[in-house]
Amino acid sequence: MATGTESVIKPDHGASRKHFIFTDEHEQLRESMESWVKKEVHPNRFEWEENYWPDSILKRAGDLGYIGLCYPEEYGGQGGDYFYSLVRAEALSYSGCGGFNMGMAVHTDMVTPPIHLLGTEEQKQRYLVPSIAGDMIGCLGITEPGAGSDVASIRTTARRDGDEYVINGSKTFITNGKRANYIVLVTKTDPDAGHDGISLFIVDIRDENGVEVEGFSVSQELEKMGMHASDTAELSFQDVRVPAENLLGTEGKGFYHISWELQGERLVGAIGCVSGAERVFERTLEYAKEREAFGRPIGKFQTIRHKFAEMSTQIE
Ligand SMILES: Cc1cc2nc3c(=O)[nH]c(=O)nc-3n(C[C@H](O)[C@H](O)[C@H](O)COP(=O)(O)OP(=O)(O)OC[C@H]3O[C@@H](n4cnc5c(N)ncnc54)[C@H](O)[C@@H]3O)c2cc1C
Incomplete structure (x- = not known):
């Protein structure tokens, strides 16, 4: 019969089992990306919580091919399927830095997918290719001070004027809003048409020197309870x-x-949360094995073992 803590508490939430959606190639990516995250991201987490993650780490991710995992090779991607995105989100959980994971996920899984799916060839060359390389950073503007879950009630307008549209309004909670070169912006082109009056634009918000374009400004940098490594901003568009x-x-x-x-x-986002919970479980388990009270590791007390069983079940 097993008596040691190690053999008694055995979390089994997928760490050693391959899910049927993942192939050997997915697992190879997992191994290489986890090792990169542990080596080049995790050690910087506390510094980034003070000063935001640096743009250079996204460039590094681009150089290593981690941004374009699911995009065709002709745009600088790796040509993989959607499940590579999920492996990336799981691997990032080893960073211990939710703010970086969030900023990168906005770029890789929120901003670039609609450009790839809907963009013209010119838009893909101009925005997708440099974004995959990590040379451009994007942000996504849906939420407004008066509209979050209820996307159809946004008020930012785009009015046609000759060969241009003129944009007015504000967006809030915008991840990467302080640093992005461009924004995928949700606007109303026909305010009377309800759900059918909404249109997307790719808007350059900063020039190549990082200077904000005319009419665009960060009206407020937002303080958050956590994820301090990620910049979150309220943005203003005036003509x-x-x-x-x-x-x-x-x-x-x-x-x-x-x-x-x-x-x-x-x-x-959900996969990032579940993977994050797995990492927290692992750290807690280590602590329960190390910390001793009343002459034994606290992980050997039955009530604590029940808690681990409960947590593991919930994560699974
Ligand atoms: C850290 C962070 C980063 C973000 N980054 C971005 C970003 O990059 N780009 C962007 O556009 N947005 C971003 N957001 C905004 C985020 O998408 C919104 O917060 C979200 O859509 C919810 O909107 P809201 O906060 O206005 O809440 P509301 O929509 O006002 O909801 C308030 C509460 O009411 C509940 N509720 C709403 N409708 C219903 C309903 N029909 N039935 C039952 N309950 C309901 C909600 O669940 C919530 O609990 C970010 C938010 C955070 C916190």
Whole structure:
């Protein structure tokens, strides 16, 4: 009969078992990305919590091919399937830095997918290719001070004026808003048409020197309870002029386009949360094995073992 703590407490939430959706190639990526995250991301987590994660780490991820995992090789990607995204989200949980994971996931799984799906060839060359390389950083503007879950009630407008659209309004809680080169922006092109009056645009918000374009500004940098490594901003658009060719997808179909985007985003977000819980479980287990009270590791007390069993079941 097993008596040691190690053999009594055995979490079995998938760490050693391969899920049927993952192939050997997915597992190879997991191994290489986990090792990169542990070596080049995890050691910096406390510094980044003070000063935000640096743009250079996204460039490094681009150089290593981790941004373009699911995009075709012709755009600089690796040509993999969607499940590579999930492996990436799981591997990032080893960073111990939710803010970096969030900033990177916004770029890889929220901003670039609609450009790849809906963008013209010119838009892909101009925004997707440098984003995959890590040379450009994107952000996504859906939420407004008066509209969160209820996306159709946004008020930011894009009014056609000749070969351009003129954008007015504000967005809030925008991850990467303080640093991004461009934003995938959800606007109303026909305020009276409800769900059918919403359109997406790719809007350049900073030039190559990082200077904000005319009419665009960060109205507020937001303080959060956690994820301090990630910048979150309220953005203001006052008569920002965008060329008509920066319309992303079909005019009036933006609500449906962004609903598609949100599905992938939420799945990656959920996987990040579950993987994060697994990492917390592992750390807690280590502590329970090390910490001694009343002459034994606390992990040997039955009540604590019950807690571990309960936690492991919930994570599973
Ligand atoms: C750290 C962080 C980063 C973010 N990054 C971005 C970003 O990059 N881009 C972006 O566009 N947005 C971003 N967001 C915004 C996020 O997407 C919104 O917070 C979210 O959509 C919810 O909107 P809200 O906060 O306005 O809440 P609300 O929509 O006002 O909801 C308030 C509460 O009511 C509940 N509720 C709403 N509707 C219903 C309903 N029909 N039935 C039952 N309950 C309901 C909600 O669950 C919630 O608990 C970010 C938010 C955070 C916290």
